[in-house]
Amino acid sequence: MSGRAVTISEVARHAGVAVSTVSYVLSGKRAISADTRRRVLDSVRVLGYHPNAGARALASKRANVIALVLPLRAGVHVPVLMQFATSVVTAARRYDHDVLLLTADEGSDGLRRAAASALVDGLVVMDVELHDSRVPLLRDLAEPSVLIGFPADSAGLTCVDLDFARAGALCVEHLAERGHREVALLGAPSVVYDRGTGFARRTREGFVAAVGETGLTGVALPCEENFDQVSATIAELLDSRPGLSGLVVHNEAAVGHVLGALRQYGRRVPGDVAVVAICPDDIAERSSPPLTSVLIPAEEVGRQAVRLLMEKLEGRAVPDGTLLQPRLTVRDST
């Protein structure tokens, strides 16, 4: 129950200086003598001063808050989302910014409101689809934004993402190196492709292209997320392609089921079928056997997104697209 909040003028009085001097000590925007600085900082500490965010925002026209816009869709793997979110928050704090959480269900209006009311200085928009309704708005919003994911037309926007095409290709190349000749991709549920979700489609494209380039045989299939359907898909696959010996799984919710189904049909991993997953490390590690995988570098994507946004807030120019290179970790499944 601290009483009324301490204001800058109380700090000034306590330190025996002008209000503006306190402000300059705290912001560092003008030279202040070492002696004065110390006295002011002491007073700040003694009184427990915290600048009032609203007043600061009003006077400086900077809220020091960025918006994080999350999707609320089926088929996006939530833990990965959460990794993005926490890395965005952590990164933002390093730039002395806070994060306001906006969810997609308020739609574009939510973005417009937050931006127009100067609640936030900029936006990080997650899980952008190929034809995303928020994109036109972002394009002509006064506030800068950074997208995680690439829309079909990314002109005039700043986007960051893992290079999913490369990730898909990397998996194929790894399997090819291991001597596999016939491979398959089990991807997202079909609804995700239909919706035009960039990362799913791009992974598939990368997979297909790499299959061509390496001279392998391969199919890419969507993959639902319940055990029975996964099991049926696997059964059909094993049946129709007896030469199949390599599997790429790009579906966090289904990897466990895939392994279960293979076990069910008596296929050993990696003896009979090698499996590469595109998923977070913890999932790969707690599977049996631990899976060779390409992880989504959520932490880095979030960090880069914030860094780019901060650069834009400073008025600096930034590259339009940033594609992070995937890395494959070999474990026991290939």
Place this chain on the structure above:
Amino acid sequence: MSGRAVTISEVARHAGVAVSTVSYVLSGKRAISADTRRRVLDSVRVLGYHPNAGARALASKRANVIALVLPLRAGVHVPVLMQFATSVVTAARRYDHDVLLLTADEGSDGLRRAAASALVDGLVVMDVELHDSRVPLLRDLAEPSVLIGFPADSAGLTCVDLDFARAGALCVEHLAERGHREVALLGAPSVVYDRGTGFARRTREGFVAAVGETGLTGVALPCEENFDQVSATIAELLDSRPGLSGLVVHNEAAVGHVLGALRQYGRRVPGDVAVVAICPDDIAERSSPPLTSVLIPAEEVGRQAVRLLMEKLEGRAVPDGTLLQPRLTVRDST
């Protein structure tokens, strides 16, 4: 690229009224004639006016923002966390509030900073442990807060949660009704119990108590989250307790593995072993067979937390503890 933001005085000029009149139209705090109201609202629409959040916060001493404090711990199931988060955001928006995301890694300082700088009007703190270091701070913060989860000593705090003890008991009662005499609880990883996580311990207590009351035989075991360890635990369990026919699983990450292990050892569900899970519906539904389950009503918990916080912000008194009653959905596993 909307130019400079529209201010209330531009709206006032456009509508031919005083600034204060516009303010009263928008807030409804004084009577305004129907005619004036219409003119003002028209101007607001035409000009695309959005009140400046900082100015509003400064003048009214209300930011209309609440903080959502998320944990960043292992062993908490992330999708459930996310459900909480989105329901908090959605609920807050219905009260015309936004949500600032704070993560636990900033610790208590983060809470203090957000509160002291008047960035937020109140806090919702998720996943509170029995002995949570944030609790003392919350207790004497000027800003109201609501906890999701119960600390050991909840005096002077407002807490909401699912009644996990009841949830554990409910599972046992259901198995007893189905005629099972010997049951087991597979809970969280042991680290979660050691940490003093309320929901894990309370579920176990409820389970144990109900086993006693119904006259069944039962054990409660922690459960790690990788397949091989789950498989070993199940093997040992089946081996040491041949009469075992009912399983309660309170571990979202492990349910899939549990079913896989039972399949591996030739046990049919529910023929040989009945399984009840405490987990979100989507996990229960996409398992094979679909699991009888008690779900964590994340949506309702979040909504209630926000409601309670809003009541406190209005200065109304609220109950200290709110326990939500669990409901069991019968599916194909029992």
Place this chain on the structure above:
DNA sequence: ACCGATTATCGAAGCGCTTCGACTGAAGCG
């Protein structure tokens, strides 16, 4: 020892909003 440049500090003017008190005219009342 005087001058322009520098350095350190102050005072005051807002930033855009809410809210209080005051004012006006019309309605209600005996």
Place this chain on the structure above:
DNA sequence: CGCTTCAGTCGAAGCGCTTCGATAATCGGT
């Protein structure tokens, strides 16, 4: 019919901060 009452509106005073320009005080250079 003069008086209160009240609905409807206005003007102005802040809210706590940043920032601009001004003012002293200090300094090296000559």
